Amino acid sequence: MNNKQSTAPEAVNDFDQLNRDWYIDKAVQILVFLGGISAIIFIIGIFVFISKEGLGFLLGDFSFKEFFFSPNWRPTSENKVTYGILALIAGTASVTGLAMLIAIPFSLGAAIFIAEFATGKTREFLKITVELLAAIPSVVWGFIGLAMMNPLIIDLFDVPVGLNVLNAGIILGLMAAPIMTSIAEDALKAVPDRYREAAEAMGATRWQVIYKVVLPAAKNGLLGAVLLGVGRGFGETMAVLMATGHAINIPTSVFDSVRALTATIAAELGETAVGSSHYQALFTIGISLFVITFIINLVADLVVRGVKKG
């Protein structure tokens, strides 16, 4: 494969050089392969290390039923310590649910507008704006919930506390929407133009093209975008820590304060002794979060891949 026909006097040196190049090439190949598998190593590493820290709790007098179905999270109670995360699950679910109720229709609408209606400069401007909005850090969103949304909700709805499901849901919705918009827009752009042209040639209006041709063709990609948005909202920490009110509560209305799974870890881990059962319980919540987001991402990936095969 390498050049063997060199007849110059330094042919031997040349050969050494080729040998060296070959070894360097092999060494690099091994190095980049290690880089390539690093992502797998880290995912396994994350699972192994959080399991290692949480294992004591799971192997102790862990009760599956109490952990997942008791609404009493009382890690520092003096009478009876209980670790039940049902209320925290309800907190996370209510906030993520409300956020998705806001984010899904609006981000899909925005994605369709940007991909199918907007043209030229408008399109470019909207795309860049969406990208910049997606970059706003979660702690800033939390601060917005705390400093701006909180008084606004108290004023508008005449409630005593503005840090609640509504606040966190809106914040999380605004936060997840740009990401969902840009993934959904990519999915719409992946539909070949010849589909649109064929439909237009039949006399379809723009909306008919979108509704009857583009949306069905991009269905899986859009579903993937929604799932990734759900995953994002579900795992969000700082914004929900600051905007939910952080009260353990199974909400009965959007004006109830709640507490999320992620926020509980963030708020309590600093105060626990390494290796204590409280510490291990928080890691067990971490394991649950990891497993659930892993499943969401896996399903999203399978759904999106489905579109590429078809």
Place this chain on the structure above:
Amino acid sequence: MFEATQINRKNLGREKLSRIVLGGMTAILILPVILILGTLIYKGAPVVSFDFLFTSPTNGMTAGGIFPALLGTILLVIVALLASVPLGVAAAIYLSEYAPDNWFTRTINLAIINLAGVPSIVHALFGLGAFVIFFRFGTSILAASLTLAIMTLPVVIVATRESLQAVPMAFREACWNMGATRWQTIRRIVLPNAVTGILTGVILEVSRTAGETAPIMFTGAVFFLPFLPQGVFDQTMALSLHLFVVSTQVPEMPEAVPYGVALVLIGLVLLMNSVSIALRMYLRGKKKW
């Protein structure tokens, strides 16, 4: 003869309606955020000054500046980049130049998606369990930066892989035909043609790293330090955590201070993103193939 029929009119009406509704939805998504950013600037700008950026907080953080937090964030970002950029570029080179299209490569891609999707607080738990406790780095800049590096690794990998794949195959084939090895081709042909694209990814990573809070809370960043960090095994303050602290943990905080901190943080992040976008557009304009 070419007069629109009733059905035509109905369909055209629907098209107009859909355009207005969808455009309205886009506006509803974007306008409140622009309003919020405007408020941030309006309330935060009076606080932000040269002194605010370059002096230490005083009076239990209710007065003074944010220098230790700003410096801490810069240190965290630099150390995180030193770890993640070489690793991320190597991974992207493997995926773009070597990896065959099989189940193993798909597994790697799935791992990358998952690494980006794992909640930041879980990354924090991992950083605590692995770097702080197992590798005995303690709560330090090193532990926090490595946690951030792993969390933001997908950003570098994805951006680099995209810019490597944008280099036309013909460039590589021409080089191979000259007898160059794979690595020589990558180093002399592929990487130089992709370097600006990689840079946009790195800048995006800077922005992500600077904004993250949860992963550094238990691994190296602290609420307050009376002195500046002296090395990577010291703890540090950080801008993102500082915003959390001044807006939730300090009683009798003047209202303007957290607005100022938020403005600096968001300014830093959006500036980085804008630079990255500008670079990408410049690159698109310049592309010769």
